[in-house]
Amino acid sequence: MTTRDELLSAAAATLADAGLSGASARSIAARAQVNQALIFYHFGSVSELLEAAVRSSVDAALADYRERLADVETVSGLVELARELHSVEKARGNVAQMTQVLAGAQRDATLARAATYAITAWRDEVEVALRRVLASSALRDVVDPAAIAATATAGFIGLSLYEGVDPDGAEAALGSLDLLAALAEVIDGLGPVTTRVVRSRLRHLVPAARS
Amino acid sequence: MTTRDELLSAAAATLADAGLSGASARSIAARAQVNQALIFYHFGSVSELLEAAVRSSVDAALADYRERLADVETVSGLVELARELHSVEKARGNVAQMTQVLAGAQRDATLARAATYAITAWRDEVEVALRRVLASSALRDVVDPAAIAATATAGFIGLSLYEGVDPDGAEAALGSLDLLAALAEVIDGLGPVTTRVVRSRLRHLVPAARS
């Protein structure tokens, strides 16, 4: 591995387990076992290093899940995959990385670029899968896949932060996603007459609903 | 206002608009127009000041909404109130305060106490309202109010962070909550036969569902 790569991986690891405030040039360089000045030589600033690190973490994680996501056929399959993704990516530290960058993005323009990249990359990927899965659902032209993808992404972030503070609550919250998936399946299985009723009433109640 | 109170309010404001990294003893004291050393005299450390500030923000906000929350009778009313709460509390800076503390809580034990306090206070309050609202719903013994309260709280946090990065997506996500509320209403209006079917199928699909 080149020094540049060592720094990228040390930055990701430091961000994940020491948080944003602990991700200083010195601590990252120490972990990478290289000289602190090299961060500025290779990346210009600490924020820019963190940005690059987050981008490559996101790219790697997305590459890992792209196939799996493409295979999902049902809403409950999607929830199941989300559950696995959450626990795996959490163990890898990618989740912590993300929450720290998101929080820092509110004030640091460079981190904000990283956060935007990460969020939109995941949102877009989820949207594609959702669009496919919902195509055969009774709710197909009532729900907006883009909106649901944004909701899911935001929820994922929220859950990750929430988990650090109320682990039992976080587990319970994940359980309520199963319920939501089940609800979607039950609605799909109600038969053509009821389905039409549900769809027309929903469209009446939420005029903004679109495809 | 006493110096102590000036510091509390300056800490809250600084945390909200300069973030955790910008909430130093010096910047908070400058905003409060008092001497920096007084933070340590009154609170012991910056983290402890932030903790106290967050606690009083939460108490104040909860007091503001307790009545309104008690008046809500429907799921869509709850979503509507959540929307208002989000925009009002965001304008007040309480939302930013919360997200910063949550992010910092992952590594700082004092901030973690503040975060736990805030999260559980809101979750409990939401749970009570949800329990009341859901009591008359067809889904009453299928959904767990505590789980939904945790989901809502986590989602609120997530949305707030997400909003800083993808404002349009955040608005769309809020829209999908309207859909969810509408769905609950439609299900409630389906008539006794269909309702029984939905309930039994849901319980079959999600054995973990309880009251």
Place this chain on the structure above:
DNA sequence: GTCTATACATAGATAGAC
């Protein structure tokens, strides 16, 4: 309770030798 002054650690960043 409040102020001045200051100790001390650590941050980001750069210059210049190698």
Place this chain on the structure above:
DNA sequence: GTCTATCTATGTATAGAC
């Protein structure tokens, strides 16, 4: 590309006068 050395700013925290 990498290292040593260093500048400068800013952070937390304390001592002691008022």
